[in-house]
Amino acid sequence: MSAPILETRGLTKRFGGVPAVDGVDFKLGEGELRCLIGPNGAGKSTFFKMITGQLAPTAGTVLFRGADVTGEERHRLARHGIGIKTQVPSLFDGLDVRESLHLAARRFHGASDARRIVDAILAETHLDAVAGRKVGELAHGQRQWVELGMVLAREPLLLLLDEPTAGMTPDETRRTAALIARLRQRRAMIVVEHDMHFVRMIAEAVTVFHQGRILMEAPIGEVLRDARVREVYLGAHKDRHA
Amino acid sequence: MKRAADRIGIAAIAILGLGALIGVPHVVELFTLVDVAVYCILAILALSLAFVWGFGGILSFGQSAFFGLGGYAYALAVINMGESTVPILLGAIVPMLFAALLGYFMIYGRISDVYLAVITLTVSLIFYHLINSTAGPEYAIGRARLGGHNGIPGLPPINIPGNAAAQLDYAGTFRLSLGALLLVYFGLRALIASRFGRALVAIRENELRAELLGYDSRRYKLIAFVIGGGIAGFAGVLFASWGSFIGPGVFGIAFAAQIIIWILVGGLGTLAGAVLGTVLIQYLTTWLGQSKSVAALIGLAKIDTSLVLGAVLILFVLLVPSGVIPTLRKLWLGRRGASA
Numbered sequence: 001m002s003a004p005i006l007e008t009r010g011l012t013k014r015f016g017g018v019p020a021v022d023g024v025d026f027k028l029g030e031g032e033l034r035c036l037i038g039p040n041g042a043g044k045s046t047f048f049k050m051i052t053g054q055l056a057p058t059a060g061t062v063l064f065r066g067a068d069v070t071g072e073e074r075h076r077l078a079r080h081g082i083g084i085k086t087q088v089p090s091l092f093d094g095l096d097v098r099e100s101l102h103l104a105a106r107r108f109h110g111a112s113d114a115r116r117i118v119d120a121i122l123a124e125t126h127l128d129a130v131a132g133r134k135v136g137e138l139a140h141g142q143r144q145w146v147e148l149g150m151v152l153a154r155e156p157l158l159l160l161l162d163e164p165t166a167g168m169t170p171d172e173t174r175r176t177a178a179l180i181a182r183l184r185q186r187r188a189m190i191v192v193e194h195d196m197h198f199v200r201m202i203a204e205a206v207t208v209f210h211q212g213r214i215l216m217e218a219p220i221g222e223v224l225r226d227a228r229v230r231e232v233y234l235g236a237h238k239d240r241h242a
Numbered sequence: 243m244k245r246a247a248d249r250i251g252i253a254a255i256a257i258l259g260l261g262a263l264i265g266v267p268h269v270v271e272l273f274t275l276v277d278v279a280v281y282c283i284l285a286i287l288a289l290s291l292a293f294v295w296g297f298g299g300i301l302s303f304g305q306s307a308f309f310g311l312g313g314y315a316y317a318l319a320v321i322n323m324g325e326s327t328v329p330i331l332l333g334a335i336v337p338m339l340f341a342a343l344l345g346y347f348m349i350y351g352r353i354s355d356v357y358l359a360v361i362t363l364t365v366s367l368i369f370y371h372l373i374n375s376t377a378g379p380e381y382a383i384g385r386a387r388l389g390g391h392n393g394i395p396g397l398p399p400i401n402i403p404g405n406a407a408a409q410l411d412y413a414g415t416f417r418l419s420l421g422a423l424l425l426v427y428f429g430l431r432a433l434i435a436s437r438f439g440r441a442l443v444a445i446r447e448n449e450l451r452a453e454l455l456g457y458d459s460r461r462y463k464l465i466a467f468v469i470g471g472g473i474a475g476f477a478g479v480l481f482a483s484w485g486s487f488i489g490p491g492v493f494g495i496a497f498a499a500q501i502i503i504w505i506l507v508g509g510l511g512t513l514a515g516a517v518l519g520t521v522l523i524q525y526l527t528t529w530l531g532q533s534k535s536v537a538a539l540i541g542l543a544k545i546d547t548s549l550v551l552g553a554v555l556i557l558f559v560l561l562v563p564s565g566v567i568p569t570l571r572k573l574w575l576g577r578r579g580a581s582a
């Protein structure tokens with residue numbers, strides 16, 4: 001693996017004493033795509049939130065391109081080049097699609113570059129037809145793409161996608177997989193995903209979270225065969241109402 | 243289509259404004275001119291809050307504090323200097339500095355919207371009590387006595403910069419007030435359309451998303467708050483010179499609440515609404531205050547204006563919840579949409 005773009009050491013978040021993420025040592029190589037899987041409540045979103053400054057870690061460090069960025073503010077981490085599509089869509093509902101993308105692009109690019117980037121993203125995400133529509137009026141799948149588009153418009157070095165296909169139709173999911181496949185040529189990515197078909201479409205390497213810890217890290221084929229992983233998922237189903 | 247409607251609106255406002263600037267002093271009576279001048283001044287104050295609240299998402303319930311601070315800074319300076327140019331600048335700069343200080347603690351402290359409203363109002367009320375307790379002769383800055391609850395009377399009118407003797411007459415005051423209103427209105431429009439303004443609106447829409455995209459929301463909000471404070475202070479300057487007087491009433495809760503009402507009636511999130519709301523409510527207040535016939539008509543000796551204003555606000559919130567301008571805009575676009 002090349003020099004890590006992202007590394008966490010002993011990263012921990014406790015809510016009222018209960019650990020949601022518990023001493024995670026994680027490395028992501030430059031240009032690598034990793035899928036993060038694990039049952040609900042495993043701590044995946046919390047892990048992302050600490051990397052993007054939405055939550056301050058209880059303990060541990062976050063290194064981005066070798067520099068300690070632990071606990072830095074959200075906009076600073078964004079400026080370093082970390083972009084996130086959050087699990088709960090986070091959008092500018094009152095703005096139209098084009099302006100949303102433009103705001104994202106314009107933050108770090110000149111006016112004409114920003115326009116070019118926005119046009120490219122509108123085409124890539126199939127949002128041309130709704131460019132003038134208010135984001136709040138769009139269907140769920142399109143909203144997911146607007147958020148993805150905004151994150152891309154910034155051209156981040158590291159892209160975190162938290163369940164990007166949630167609520168998408170199978171067709172939309174396929175197109176998202178294709179989009180991610182194209183994107184990975186340009187940047188490092190971590191994708192949280194439940195759909196194993198989807199994971200198989202986009203990734204080779206998978207990290208499995210369980211109860212705030214890394215259960216295993218391996219190629220997708222190996223993970224799917226692993227007895228512990230199966231038990232974790234099945235167990236999660238049994239425990240759902242506990 | 244919406245853009246076209248907007249453009250027609252802007253052009254209409256610009257033409258009407260310029261026409262009024264030139265023509266009105268020739269055709270209306272003196273006391274009307276004086277009345278309209280104060281409507282313009284109060285509308286500038288309303289615009290400051292329309293911007294801070296409607297576009298910056300900051301509910302500054304005590305926007306009157308900056309207005310009063312501007313008025314007092316102007317009054318104290320102009321009495322000491324005898325010439326109005328520097329005092330006018332001070333009347334905008336002092337509130338801006340104060341807004342920067344207050345805003346820094348509130349916005350960088352990430353206090354919630356409701357607390358921000360409470361704190362700004364409290365600050366205004368603190369000024370009210372502070373000023374009220376300065377009636378004694380020992381409370382003076384240079385030659386200017388603060389005057390406590392009596393306020394500071396006898397302020398000279400604004401003069402042509404550099405020439406203290408060339409004071410504005412009523413027509414001049416009217417032109418200055420309307421001109422300033424137009425300037426502030428179009429200035430804020432340009433600001434909202436600028437990169438800064440679009441980012442500010444995005445932050446109002448979703449602060450988390452804006453920050454995750456790299457926007458330092460607190461910086462944007464603080465700048466907006468300071469600009470709003472400066473505009474409110476400038477309105478305070480015009481108000482003090484218009485009436486040759488400034489008193490602690492501008493820091494009181496009734497006045498603070500009135501600004502909120504102007505905006506709600508006109509429509510939050512629009513600039514034109516703030517102006518319209520101010521003029522409507524102020525006109526209504528004046529008319530009710532003067533008209534004995536209306537009182538007689540509904541069997542009262544005297545109308546309690548604040549009671550009527552309260553009733554008007556409740557009616558508005560129930561019948562036109564989004565305010566006059568947004569409702570009109572929706573009707574206009576709906577009609578055009580149907581024909582297109």
Ligand SMILES: Nc1ncnc2c1ncn2[C@@H]1O[C@H](COP(=O)(O)OP(=O)(O)O)[C@@H](O)[C@H]1O
Nearest residue numbers: 015019020038039040041042043044045046047
């Ligand atoms: N803000 C919070 N306050 C308290 N507990 C939380 C908070 N956010 C997450 N948790 C808890 O932390 C654990 C991990 O949650 P999360 O990171 O959302 O898991 P995942 O994304 O893997 O489904 C869960 O048990 C969840 O209930």
Ligand SMILES: [Mg+2]
Nearest residue numbers: 044045046087
């Ligand atoms: Mg999650």
